[in-house]
Amino acid sequence: MVTKTEETQLNRLEGQVENGGGGAWDYLCFVRKLKVRRSDKVLKYGLSILNDPKKRSSLGPEEWTLYEQVAIAAMDCQCLDVAKDCINVLQKRFPESKRVGRLEGMLLEAKGSWTEAEKAYLSLLEDNPLDQVIHKRRVALAKAQGNMSEAIEFINKYLEIFMADSDTWRELAEIYVSLQMYKQAAFCYEELILAQPTVPLYHLAYADVLYTLGGLENLQAAKKYYSSAIELTGGKNTRALFGICLCTSAIAQLTKGRNKEEKDSPDLQSLATAALEKDYKQRASDKVSVLGSALKSLKVSS
Amino acid sequence: MAGGELKYDMSQNAYIKLVLHALKHRSSAVNGVLLVDPTTTSSRLPTLSLFHNHLGLLPPLEISLIMIEEYYIAQGLGIVGYFHANERFDDAELDNVAKNIGDHIYRYFPQAAILLLYTRDASKNWKLAGSDGGSRLILKEPAANIVLLDFISSQKWQDVVDFDDHLDDITKDWLNPDLFK
Numbered sequence: 001m002v003t004k005t006e007e008t009q010l011n012r013l014e015g016q017v018e019n020g021g022g023g024a025w026d027y028l029c030f031v032r033k034l035k036v037r038r039s040d041k042v043l044k045y046g047l048s049i050l051n052d053p054k055k056r057s058s059l060g061p062e063e064w065t066l067y068e069q070v071a072i073a074a075m076d077c078q079c080l081d082v083a084k085d086c087i088n089v090l091q092k093r094f095p096e097s098k099r100v101g102r103l104e105g106m107l108l109e110a111k112g113s114w115t116e117a118e119k120a121y122l123s124l125l126e127d128n129p130l131d132q133v134i135h136k137r138r139v140a141l142a143k144a145q146g147n148m149s150e151a152i153e154f155i156n157k158y159l160e161i162f163m164a165d166s167d168t169w170r171e172l173a174e175i176y177v178s179l180q181m182y183k184q185a186a187f188c189y190e191e192l193i194l195a196q197p198t199v200p201l202y203h204l205a206y207a208d209v210l211y212t213l214g215g216l217e218n219l220q221a222a223k224k225y226y227s228s229a230i231e232l233t234g235g236k237n238t239r240a241l242f243g244i245c246l247c248t249s250a251i252a253q254l255t256k257g258r259n260k261e262e263k264d265s266p267d268l269q270s271l272a273t274a275a276l277e278k279d280y281k282q283r284a285s286d287k288v289s290v291l292g293s294a295l296k297s298l299k300v301s302s
Numbered sequence: 303m304a305g306g307e308l309k310y311d312m313s314q315n316a317y318i319k320l321v322l323h324a325l326k327h328r329s330s331a332v333n334g335v336l337l338v339d340p341t342t343t344s345s346r347l348p349t350l351s352l353f354h355n356h357l358g359l360l361p362p363l364e365i366s367l368i369m370i371e372e373y374y375i376a377q378g379l380g381i382v383g384y385f386h387a388n389e390r391f392d393d394a395e396l397d398n399v400a401k402n403i404g405d406h407i408y409r410y411f412p413q414a415a416i417l418l419l420y421t422r423d424a425s426k427n428w429k430l431a432g433s434d435g436g437s438r439l440i441l442k443e444p445a446a447n448i449v450l451l452d453f454i455s456s457q458k459w460q461d462v463v464d465f466d467d468h469l470d471d472i473t474k475d476w477l478n479p480d481l482f483k
Contacts, residue, residue, distance in 0.1 A: 037329065146393060177358045178331070178389075180398050205356075212360040239469050242365045284472040293372040294365070 001201065002034050010034065017045055024049060025059070032069060039076035046070035047082070064090060071103055075110040083107055098124060102133060109137070114145055132162060139171075148179060166192055173205065182213045200232035200240075207243055216254050223247040227268070235275055244272035249298040269299075314446040315482050316349040320417075321450055322459040324387040327354035333400070334464070335367075335407075336383035336417070337374055349385065350476065351464035358399040366465040366476075373477075381407055385417045394418065 002010075013027045024045040031038055046066055049055045056063055071086035087107060090100045101124050108117035118141060121134050128134070135158045142151035155172045159165065173188035189206035196202065207225035210218040226243035233240065248269035273295050280288050316336070324332050334351040352366055370381065384407050386400040396404070396418060404416040453459070461481055468476040 144390065146390060174356065177356055178397070178399065180358055180402075182358075208356070208359040208361050212358070238472055239362065242469070243361050246361050246364060280472060284475070286475070287369075287472070290369050290373045294368045297368060297372065 001199075002036060006034055010036065014038070014041060017041075028066065028069060032065075037076070039073040042069060042073035043077050043079065043082070046073060050086075064093060068099070068103065072106065075106055078110065080107065080110060083110065098128060098131070102131075102137070105134075105137060109141060109144065114141060117141055130161070132158075132165070136168070143175075148175060151175060164195065166195060169195075173209075177209065182209050185209050186213065198232060200229045200237065203229040203232065204237065204240055204243070207240070207247075211243065211247060211250070214250075216251065219247050219251050219254070223251070223268070230272075238276070238279070241272045241276045241279075245269055245276075245295060245298050248272075313348065314449060317446050318450050318453060319351065319462065319478065319481065320349050320385055320387075322453060323351040323354075323462045323464060325454065326459040326462050329389070330354045331357055331389040331397075332387045332464070333357050333403070334385040335370065335381050336385060337370075337379045338382035339379050348379070351462060351478075353464060353466045355466055362465065362469060363403070365469070383407065383417060387418070 010027075010030055013023055013030060016022070017024050017027050018041075028042060028046055028049075031042055046069060049059070050063075050066060050070060059066060067086045067090050071083045071090070074080070074083035074086065083103075084107065087100065087103050090097070090103065094100055101120070105117050105120035105124065108120055118138070121138050121141070124134050125131060135154070139151050139154045139158070142148075142154060152172065152175060155168060155175070159168060159172070162168065169188050169192050173185045173192070176182070176185035176188065186206065186209045189202055189209060192199070192202040193206060203225045207222040207229065210222035210225065223244060226240045226247060229237055229240040230244070235241075248266070276291060276295065277288065280291050320334060323334060332351065332354045334349055337348050337350065350370055353362060356362075367381070374380065384400070384404045386396065386404075388395075388397070396416065400416065400418070458481075461478075463474040463476055463478055465476050467474045
């Protein structure tokens with residue numbers, strides 16, 4: 001995951017390169033480090049370095065890493081000729097390389113030749129059954145063909161071996177949410193929270209899923225996780241604050257007419273409301289009245 | 303609204319905004335809502351971009367719909383339709399999330415439409431999915447595609463702010479007041 005500071009840094013660097021201020025290599029290294037997907041920029045700046053023999057030779061052995069990075073970016077932008085050229089260069093330099101073999105498989109994927117790509121990946125897996133990247137490419141292959149159940153099956157098999165891979169748990173959760181399989185998505189987020197309990201995004205996502213599932217118990221649990229997200233982010237997370245308001249309102253609707261003692265105290269909702277109003281007044285003052293009426297419509301009279 | 307066919311006029315800006323939003327997030331599904339003034343029969347549709355992440359989660363959807371309603375009720379507009387673009391470019395099916403949201407809107411506004419952005423060949427075409435068949439979507443300004451191409455080449459899509467962006471940073475305005483200035 002990328003922090004806000006890292007994102008701002010990256011954007012600043014990108015702007016600098018875009019306006020002719022240099023720093024293309026730094027930008028490309030940063031993109032590689034953060035593992036973000038900015039293929040159009042990577043392609044543009046990467047090619048400008050690769051097509052200039054002087055710049056290319058000044059990279060030394062990093063030249064090959066750049067070829068790989070540009071090949072992948074080219075495939076993402078559907079510039080398959082560029083990708084093929086980069087892969088050819090790498091093939092000449094590293095014949096019999098598994099890493100280049102991976103790129104060739106990805107090129108088949110990019111062309112839409114699903115069966116050939118699958119064959120290529122399976123043969124690579126024969127020699128190296130624990131290659132995480134190839135396993136993930138097979139999932140991507142299934143997803144690209146719209147075969148979500150196969151993608152899920154592959155991911156689950158992968159997680160049996162690599163159960164600490166949090167990115168994969170997140171991917172699985174997102175797939176489940178897109179298929180409206182919320183219980184399964186909740187399970188994934190539970191695994192993530194267990195593994196990394198101080199990452200507020202997992203608490204937030206879990207709360208969102210619980211709210212979507214609905215029912216009194218889930219709503220009360222969602223409220224708890226929105227609260228922990230607020231605590232972990234020092235009260236700065238707008239989504240969690242809104243989540244509290246939604247939960248309180250929904251819980252109040254469900255418990256209408258019940259014994260007054262069972263009702264939650266209204267403190268939490270008023271605190272969240274106050275925090276939201278303060279933040280909007282400071283940073284988005286034109287939206288304060290919309291916010292006000294929205295929050296009012298959420299308040300259920302007890 | 304008396305009998306007869308309901309036509310959907312889409313203003314150039316509304317159309318462009320939807321496509322730009324989809325372009326900004328080309329590796330994910332995106333969605334948005336269409337608004338209308340229910341007192342007129344031929345409706346000009348302004349549009350609002352909603353999300354590009356986790357379209358199937360309820361809390362952000364509820365918050366956004368409440369805020370949109372509160373804002374536009376004062377102007378007499380209501381939510382009339384739902385726009386969806388799938389993650390995969392050749393996926394022309396409405397998935398369950400889109401159907402559920404669309405059904406919800408349809409319950410409140412029976413003439414609602416669901417618009418699915420579907421790329422066929424190199425040109426972007428609209429397919430009118432939902433309760434009615436046939437192509438009743440009219441682009442008021444036929445030069446819209448040319449203006450769109452111009453915006454694409456100047457990478458205008460980076461300026462589109464959707465509700466996801468707003469929830470991540472409330473200083474970003476989901477109304478996009480300066481997009482077409």
